[in-house]
Amino acid sequence: MNQEMIVIVEDEPQIAQLLIDYLQASGYQTQHFTNGQGVIEWVKRNAVGCVLLDIMLPEADRFGDGLQLCREIREFSQVPIMMLTARVEEIDRILGLELGADDYLCKPFSPREVVARVKALLRRSRLVQSPTQESSQWHLDEGTYQVHYQQNNVQVSAVEFAILRTLSHSPGRIFSRAQLIDSIYSDHRVVSDRTIDSHIKKLRQKLSTVFGENDWIQSVYGVGYKFVLGSVENS
Structure with a gap:
């Protein structure tokens, strides 16, 4: 069983629950947020394997949207980040990657593909980080x-x-x-x-x-x- 913690920041209940179910079925732990409130503090305090960030979040003017959260996380962590969004314009995809996101997936998507991409991000993260640190x-x-x-x-x-x-x-x-x-x-x-x-x-x-x-x-x-x-x- 995998023990990595996957943080899911997604306001649509059905999508969030689908991701939680599939990730937990694959052995991952999950932590779900419906908006940006408390995300940064939680990531700072806990060991996180990967962050799934929806770009369009409610109360973005108070707690930030996915792009802002991505930027803030990159100020203190290189944890793998995957952006989830309904935006398909190229400029949004480029902006997300330039802010430090590692992957980008547009809705609607297959939860199996999300799990596969999470596994790939975690595998790549372990391969490239541990040799330098050790x-x-x-x-x-x-x-x-x-x-x-x-x-x-x-x-x-x-x-x-x-x-x-x-x-x-x-x-x-x-x-x-x-x-x-x-x-x-x-x-x-x-x-x-x-x-x-x-x-x-x-x-x-x-x-x-x-x-x-x-x-x-x-x-x-x-x-x-x-x-x-x-x-x-x-x-």
Whole structure:
């Protein structure tokens, strides 16, 4: 039996109950919210495997809609997020993914497909996160903003550390510049793409000076950046 907790934020009772029934039948635990009230606090206090977020939520002006909740969760967690919505326009899909969602499913959908996608997200999350967190050679020191690798360490700035933490906690995942900006600036200030590029250039220089020419942070043309775990473990 799976023990992962799946958070469901869905205001339509029939859809919510269907998701609960199918997920619990597959062995998952579930926590259901009908709107955004209390979601952020609950996710912060509990171990969550995946979050299913409906975009259109009641009382969004008070508690936020799905996109706002997604943005707020990404400020403190890389938990897998799947957006559920009746909106089919491409701009909504792109917006949801750029805010940090990992998957996107339009209504009406098959609950079996939701369960299958949840399983895939959890599987991918376990594969990409645990090697970095458990590596005895690679460690990020939150208290000193130092990067430790193979008995060496390098000091980086707070912003550089935040970028590296975001990228390395999800090896292989491509982060857009907008996602990196959101992950390091909680006040949602306006920051240009060139600023992120400049921070990453400096970060790469610092890492290569101490650890050698490991291409850990790779550019994906026209999209953003990703952290390649294999270059750390195999160097």
